[in-house]
Amino acid sequence: MMNIAASPLTKKLSAFVALSETELAVLERLHQRRKSFSAGRDLVHQGQSEQAAYILASGWVVSYKIQADGSRQIVDFQIPGDFLGLRSVLLHTSDHGIEPLVDIEAAEVMASDLLQAFAETPRLATAILWAVSRDEAMVVEHLVGLGRRDADARMAHFLLELGARLSLVGMGSKAGYACPLTQYHLADALGLSAIHVNRVLRKLREDALVTFRDGLVTFDDYGRLIELADFDPAYLDQARPLLP
Amino acid sequence: MMNIAASPLTKKLSAFVALSETELAVLERLHQRRKSFSAGRDLVHQGQSEQAAYILASGWVVSYKIQADGSRQIVDFQIPGDFLGLRSVLLHTSDHGIEPLVDIEAAEVMASDLLQAFAETPRLATAILWAVSRDEAMVVEHLVGLGRRDADARMAHFLLELGARLSLVGMGSKAGYACPLTQYHLADALGLSAIHVNRVLRKLREDALVTFRDGLVTFDDYGRLIELADFDPAYLDQARPLLP
DNA sequence: CGAACTGTTGAGCCCTCTCAACGTGAGTGG
DNA sequence: CCACTCACGTTGAGAGGGCTCAACAGTTCG
Numbered sequence: 001m002m003n004i005a006a007s008p009l010t011k012k013l014s015a016f017v018a019l020s021e022t023e024l025a026v027l028e029r030l031h032q033r034r035k036s037f038s039a040g041r042d043l044v045h046q047g048q049s050e051q052a053a054y055i056l057a058s059g060w061v062v063s064y065k066i067q068a069d070g071s072r073q074i075v076d077f078q079i080p081g082d083f084l085g086l087r088s089v090l091l092h093t094s095d096h097g098i099e100p101l102v103d104i105e106a107a108e109v110m111a112s113d114l115l116q117a118f119a120e121t122p123r124l125a126t127a128i129l130w131a132v133s134r135d136e137a138m139v140v141e142h143l144v145g146l147g148r149r150d151a152d153a154r155m156a157h158f159l160l161e162l163g164a165r166l167s168l169v170g171m172g173s174k175a176g177y178a179c180p181l182t183q184y185h186l187a188d189a190l191g192l193s194a195i196h197v198n199r200v201l202r203k204l205r206e207d208a209l210v211t212f213r214d215g216l217v218t219f220d221d222y223g224r225l226i227e228l229a230d231f232d233p234a235y236l237d238q239a240r241p242l243l244p
Numbered sequence: 245m246m247n248i249a250a251s252p253l254t255k256k257l258s259a260f261v262a263l264s265e266t267e268l269a270v271l272e273r274l275h276q277r278r279k280s281f282s283a284g285r286d287l288v289h290q291g292q293s294e295q296a297a298y299i300l301a302s303g304w305v306v307s308y309k310i311q312a313d314g315s316r317q318i319v320d321f322q323i324p325g326d327f328l329g330l331r332s333v334l335l336h337t338s339d340h341g342i343e344p345l346v347d348i349e350a351a352e353v354m355a356s357d358l359l360q361a362f363a364e365t366p367r368l369a370t371a372i373l374w375a376v377s378r379d380e381a382m383v384v385e386h387l388v389g390l391g392r393r394d395a396d397a398r399m400a401h402f403l404l405e406l407g408a409r410l411s412l413v414g415m416g417s418k419a420g421y422a423c424p425l426t427q428y429h430l431a432d433a434l435g436l437s438a439i440h441v442n443r444v445l446r447k448l449r450e451d452a453l454v455t456f457r458d459g460l461v462t463f464d465d466y467g468r469l470i471e472l473a474d475f476d477p478a479y480l481d482q483a484r485p486l487l488p
Numbered sequence: 489c490g491a492a493c494t495g496t497t498g499a500g501c502c503c504t505c506t507c508a509a510c511g512t513g514a515g516t517g518g
Numbered sequence: 519c520c521a522c523t524c525a526c527g528t529t530g531a532g533a534g535g536g537c538t539c540a541a542c543a544g545t546t547c548g
Contacts, residue, residue: 065388068474073391075384090370090377095479096384118369122362125369126334129376133334136380139387140319140340144309146390147317147435151536182494191391196536198496230312235339395504426526440504442528 008081059104074189156229176218252325298328303348318433400473
């Protein structure tokens with residue numbers, strides 16, 4: 001088996017556990033059933049009882065919840081290397097919808113595959129538990145943003161976090177990144193109205209902090225933006241592997 | 245080994261996976277190092293790099309993040325059977341603080357214990373992954389509350405969720421439950437000011453929906469409260485085990 | 489070439505915040 | 519046993535951040 005083109009998930013997990021040849025092989029086997037999905041067509045509907053999870057190989061995905069009153073809260077965006085719908089499989093009910101923002105490629109993973117992989121290599125179980133915990137840490141940070149940051153800081157923090165995540169898989173830098181999100185996506189993610197998002201973006205742009213325009217995020221003053229957002233990327237980055 | 249007095253965690257996990265004798269024994273072994281902690285003294289400080297996680301045996305605990313400006317966002321409250329600081333161990337950095345609200349008892353679990361347990365019984369790994377996913381589902385629901393619910397619905401949803409969780413471990417019912425939280429705790433959890441919490445509670449009480457008073461939550465009209473909160477406990481309750 | 493989606497701007501309003509004050513009960517020390 | 523403090527709860531008044539309603543411009547696409 002060739003390990004030259006490691007999948008984004010493998011890259012991510014390798015930062016956490018030093019994976020052996022065997023473990024890499026098992027991980028690679030999870031990527032076998034490759035599937036494609038079209039932008040805008042839900043992968044998982046809210047309320048559906050789903051058996052399969054996915055590992056995102058390319059493209060952007062949004063996870064959201066629809067309220068009874070019709071309003072939408074975006075929980076997170078997924079980028080390559082992230083799991084899709086793992087929670088739905090484990091909880092045996094999908095409490096949220098999953099929609100590709102662009103055409104995507106993803107590997108299908110059944111619950112039984114996961115159990116078998118864990119049986120073969122317990123360290124892999126720990127590594128995946130780590131990945132799930134990291135996802136939770138992001139949701140927690142998101143939560144703090146909604147609860148205790150004003151609209152400007154919330155937006156700044158969001159754009160910085162996304163940039164950091166993209167940098168880890170080679171899709172961004174401290175200069176900026178390509179971003180297919182609309183202002184409506186930002187609004188539903190940040191708990192704001194689309195109109196207010198527009199005003200906030202204008203303010204950040206006029207203050208020469210960030211520019212969000214034409215599918216491109218440009219950091220005009222990275223340092224000052226970090227200060228405004230009170231951003232600390234510790235929870236995203238893995239300084240050193242925990243398991244030897 | 246006697247299984248008569250199953251720990252709260254065992255109860256929770258058993259609802260998800262049918263655990264064998266061996267698995268129960270391994271799970272029981274994780275409970276060996278019993279420790280006590282006093283109310284108000286942080287178990288884990290924010291920023292600390294922690295090696296041990298805990299399984300809460302009795303008492304209430306709060307997980308929170310302090311912002312640079314001094315404001316506090318409570319991420320969640322833990323009740324018996326919940327993990328404490330598992331994320332801190334896995335991410336190798338504590339992005340949040342953990343404080344006992346009352347005197348508590350908890351079993352210390354080292355990262356190595358966990359790895360060893362996974363090696364012996366991979367199904368246990370899946371079960372714990374489930375528990376972590378359930379925690380994440382609660383944080384997600386919390387996120388939706390902050391992003392898309394007004395203060396009244398947010399409070400109603402919070403009190404209902406807590407009631408449902410407590411019911412699962414035998415500490416509450418549809419009539420109500422004992423609750424050691426102050427209005428300041430509610431404020432920091434729900435992203436409101438303590439003053440507004442007070443007003444919201446008064447309104448809910450005057451509308452004969454819930455009464456929060458003297459450490460006691462009483463549901464005056466469970467049905468109407470669920471309607472106001474748009475509450476769906478699917479993500480908390482396990483209809484049937486996923487793994488045979 | 490109309491329809492749908494996205495972005496932009498203005499005006500007014502309301503939910504929730506902040507500031508300020510006061511009440512109550514539990515400790516605690518003199 | 520009383521004064522004092524401290525934590526928690528309660529209420530009022532005014533301010534402000536973000537929402538809603540309304541309108542319009544640019545693009546893409548069928």
